[in-house]
Amino acid sequence: MLKKERHDFVMRQINLHNRVLTSDLVHLLNVSEDTIRRDLQEMSDDNLLYKVHGGALSKSYHSSFDDSTVYAKDAKITIAKKTIPLIKDGMVILTGGGTTIIELVKQLPENLMATFFTISPLVAVELAKYRKIEVILIGGMFSKNSQITYGGHVISQLSEINADLCLLGTSAIHPIDGLTDTDWEINQLKKTMLSSSRKSAILCISEKLNISLRIKVASLENISYLITELEPEDLQLENYRVKGLRIL
Structure with a gap:
């Protein structure tokens, strides 16, 4: 090559x-x-x-966050706007990191009253701009690769949360293999976050559909919402229609 x-x-x-x-x-x-x-x-x-x-x-994943370098920015904004109706006043929300989650935070209603737990310092910085949102950054070891906190201490804290909604990005999603990733530590975090929340939403650009990586995070049946920039009726999403999963 x-x-x-x-x-x-x-x-x-x-x-x-x-x-x-x-x-x-x-x-x-x-x-x-x-x-x-x-x-x-x-x-x-x-x-x-x-x-x-x-x-x-990615350049857009660095702490000096630059909007101009966000890949598929328009698609991520569309996903963010479709996610907003799931978020209500008084909710306890658990979030991961990544550029799609950051785009979501930027779209939140100005007067939203909610509590956000996050493992991402970059997400916490964006959330801190909202006067009525309580922001709790879960601390631990910091992953330079993923830009989030991780480790046993983080998992222990996550397991004590009873969130209304978990918002996660993903590296890959597949109709049979479900959510997958390549990093063992990050997978354990995501599994704990999903199990600590009543409902969960996966925010995913369509280019990540039909991809399967090495380590499984969760089956589609364990997810409440799949949110892409596509229309819910799009044929690319046909194989993702399983019991309990709502496609937005």
């Missing part, structure tokens, strides 16, 4: 998942770890991504 083809593939993965791991790229591209490291360094030097230990992050 030519260098340009590798770089294009890496950017595709970055755009879809906001992050890539060196180990995954080695496997997917069937090249050496040194080759991937050189590719990521070159792409970092070209200001295409942020190189971190063990992989790379």
Whole structure:
């Protein structure tokens, strides 16, 4: 595979998942770890991504958050607006991180009165702009790859919450395999968040449909809402119609 083809593939993965791991790229591209490291360094030097230990992050995933670098921004805004009616005054809401969740927070009603627990410092910063929202950032070890807190202490805190609604992005969703990811620690967080909430909504651009990764998070039957930028009747969503899952 030519260098340009590798770089294009890496950017595709970055755009879809906001992050890539060196180990995954080695496997997917069937090249050496040194080759991937050189590719990521070159792409970092070209200001295409942020190189971190063990992989790379999207430019839009960095703490200096820049709206202009958000991939599929219009689709994520559409998803955010479709999610807003699920959020009511007085709710306790649990959120993950990621650019789709941040776009959602930016669309919240100005006078919303609710309590948000989050494992994402970036989401917490956006939530703090709302005068009537109580923001609780769950602390622990910080993942440079995923930009969220993680670890046993975080899982312990999450397990004590009884949230009305859990809002999560996803790296991949598949009609048979359900929600999947590549990071064991992050998967444990997501499983705990889902089990700590009465209802759950997965916010997902349609490009992540029909993708299955290595580690399972949850079956479709364990999700309350699937929210994409597509119309609910779109044929791409036909295989996702399972008992208990509402498509918005």
